[in-house]
Amino acid sequence: MADSNSGLKPLSDKVIMVTGASSGIGAAIATRLAKLGGKIALVGRRESELMKYVKQIKEENGIGIAVAADVTKRDEVFEMVRHTELSLGPVDILVNSAGVMYYTYMKSLHYDEWEQQIDINCKGLTTCVGAVLEGMISRKQGHIVNISSDAGKRGFPGLAVYSGTKFYVEGLSQALRHEVKEYGLRVTCIQPGDVKTNLLQHTTDLEAKKEFDGSETCKILEADDVAKAVEYAVLQPSYVGVNEIMVEPQRSPI
Ligand SMILES: NC(=O)C1=CN([C@@H]2O[C@H](COP(=O)(O)OP(=O)(O)OC[C@H]3O[C@@H](n4cnc5c(N)ncnc54)[C@H](OP(=O)(O)O)[C@@H]3O)[C@@H](O)[C@H]2O)C=CC1
Numbered sequence: 043m044a045d046s047n048s049g050l051k052p053l054s055d056k057v058i059m060v061t062g063a064s065s066g067i068g069a070a071i072a073t074r075l076a077k078l079g080g081k082i083a084l085v086g087r088r089e090s091e092l093m094k095y096v097k098q099i100k101e102e103n104g105i106g107i108a109v110a111a112d113v114t115k116r117d118e119v120f121e122m123v124r125h126t127e128l129s130l131g132p133v134d135i136l137v138n139s140a141g142v143m144y145y146t147y148m149k150s151l152h153y154d155e156w157e158q159q160i161d162i163n164c165k166g167l168t169t170c171v172g173a174v175l176e177g178m179i180s181r182k183q184g185h186i187v188n189i190s191s192d193a194g195k196r197g198f199p200g201l202a203v204y205s206g207t208k209f210y211v212e213g214l215s216q217a218l219r220h221e222v223k224e225y226g227l228r229v230t231c232i233q234p235g236d237v238k239t240n241l242l243q244h245t246t247d248l249e250a251k252k253e254f255d256g257s258e259t260c261k262i263l264e265a266d267d268v269a270k271a272v273e274y275a276v277l278q279p280s281y282v283g284v285n286e287i288m289v290e291p292q293r294s295p296i
Pocket residue numbers: 061062063064065066067068085086087088089091111112113114138139140141142143162166189190191192233234235236237238239240241242
């Protein structure tokens with residue numbers, strides 16, 4: 043980390059890859075960490091959306107590139123890391139924010155939506171971790187930040203498969219943390235409650251959404267509230283592991 047007297051920003055020696063950066067929480071994390079000097083690779087499938095945030099970062103004199111990739115495709119994930127490392131340097135921090143959520147009753151049997159959540163939230167995240175792990179271990183430094191959910195700590199009715207995917211993220215992160223501690227790597231899980239983003243837009247089981255979605259009953263979080271938690275985790279000195287941060291609307295704790 044740059045010291046406060048050097049004039050450098052605190053993340054100016056860091057290359058940071060943020061998946062899910064074309065929208066919501068990922069976009070807020072990318073723009074916040076860019077202001078702290080991080081060189082950001084913004085990843086998502088919609089390049090035009092990524093470019094809006096790259097433009098914003100550049101207008102604020104930051105460094106950002108758009109890397110179009112689908113995290114469910116292993117070849118695209120490897121290429122996204124290769125391209126980032128050629129353009130910006132080795133990845134120091136990976137933030138896994140790409141994800142989808144569908145409210146649905148299990149009895150509605152929305153197999154395609156179940157599979158998409160598992161493919162993106164579990165398999166996609168795992169592939170992204172795999173793609174940077176070898177490099178981080180060989181350099182003996184790195185930080186993986188997984189955007190989990192409070193649904194990774196408690197099963198939410200109407201979100202059974204989604205909750206399952208986030209319990210997976212928690213389990214993987216906990217085990218990985220032990221495996222990589224001897225190499226100096228850190229693994230953080232951020233567990234947000236409801237945040238104002240596009241996440242809810244994809245739900246098709248409107249009966250389940252009506253019954254279980256409580257996001258209109260109180261003031262929910264802004265994406266930047268979650269980005270601030272990520273900032274806290276990545277700015278700690280290397281001997282400090284911020285393993286979990288749960289950040290929820292004050293009126294709806296789990
Ligand atoms: N909003 C909330 O209340 C909460 C959200 N979370 C978690 O935060 C994360 C971000 O969600 P949020 O910002 O709210 O939702 P958004 O819908 O705003 O953002 C989702 C992001 O994921 C990306 N994405 C989806 N599928 C893929 C894919 N196959 N490959 C690459 N990128 C993909 C999208 O990009 P593109 O479409 O361009 O590919 C988009 O950038 C998720 O993991 C979610 O589970 C956790 C707790 C609460």
